[in-house]
Amino acid sequence: AQTVTQSQPEMSVQEAETVTLSCTYDTSESNYYLFWYKQPPSRQMILVIRQEAYKQQNATENRFSVNFQKAAKSFSLKISDSQLGDTAMYFCAFRNAGNMLTFGGGTRLMVKP
Amino acid sequence: DAMVIQNPRYQVTQFGKPVTLSCSQTLNHNVMYWYQQKSSQAPKLLFHYYDKDFNNEADTPDNFQSRRPNTSFCFLDIRSPGLGDAAMYLCATSRAGGMNTEAFFGQGTRLTVV
Numbered sequence: 001a002q003t004v005t006q007s008q009p010e011m012s013v014q015e016a017e018t019v020t021l022s023c024t025y026d027t028s029e030s031n032y033y034l035f036w037y038k039q040p041p042s043r044q045m046i047l048v049i050r051q052e053a054y055k056q057q058n059a060t061e062n063r064f065s066v067n068f069q070k071a072a073k074s075f076s077l078k079i080s081d082s083q084l085g086d087t088a089m090y091f092c093a094f095r096n097a098g099n100m101l102t103f104g105g106g107t108r109l110m111v112k113p
Numbered sequence: 114d115a116m117v118i119q120n121p122r123y124q125v126t127q128f129g130k131p132v133t134l135s136c137s138q139t140l141n142h143n144v145m146y147w148y149q150q151k152s153s154q155a156p157k158l159l160f161h162y163y164d165k166d167f168n169n170e171a172d173t174p175d176n177f178q179s180r181r182p183n184t185s186f187c188f189l190d191i192r193s194p195g196l197g198d199a200a201m202y203l204c205a206t207s208r209a210g211g212m213n214t215e216a217f218f219g220q221g222t223r224l225t226v227v
Contacts, residue, residue: 045218
């Protein structure tokens with residue numbers, strides 16, 4: 001079974017600054033995908049970024065990038081130039097070949113003006 | 114346009130009274146998931162379907178059942194809701210055939226048990 005751990009229950013950042021959210025996972029599988037999802041208050045969960053375990057290059061989507069360290073089983077999310085609309089719960093998630101999508105406990109991010 | 118639709122958005126049910134939550138999708142995805150999310154916690158997978166193949170998580174209580182009559186619809190039945198079942202229930206879908214495919218979520222149904 002997979003486990004996903006997010007060690008930061010809450011974080012805050014000033015608008016326009018950079019913040020990094022941590023995620024670690026545990027699995028015995030060799031091929032999998034990792035995702036970061038965003039859940040704004042009272043709104044549905046949406047995908048932020050994804051990373052394939054076989055790719056060494058870190059994924060980037062505009063202001064969002066990841067630092068994927070496979071050996072350490074670490075998958076952190078960096079948000080650059082934080083905006084007020086980035087305020088949300090962020091969930092790290094793991095997907096295996098069996099279609100199971102497992103989430104971490106989440107990090108509540110508050111962007112302050 | 115909404116692609117994963119959950120009805121109702123809010124559901125109040127009495128302790129022990131069966132309740133059904135529904136989910137529909139316009140994406141024609143093979144895989145549909147039901148998650149339970151309690152306040153400020155991770156969504157917990159209850160079960161998922163790969164087409165008609167039902168996959169139950171080992172720790173999902175027997176009180177929770179699911180039906181998928183066709184590709185578009187999936188139902189979550191709670192046979193005898195207890196106070197501990199009050200939560201947000203999330204439905205999600207994804208294409209099979211690649212782990213990279215993202216899951217699309219509905220807005221959730223918030224269940225209150227009184």
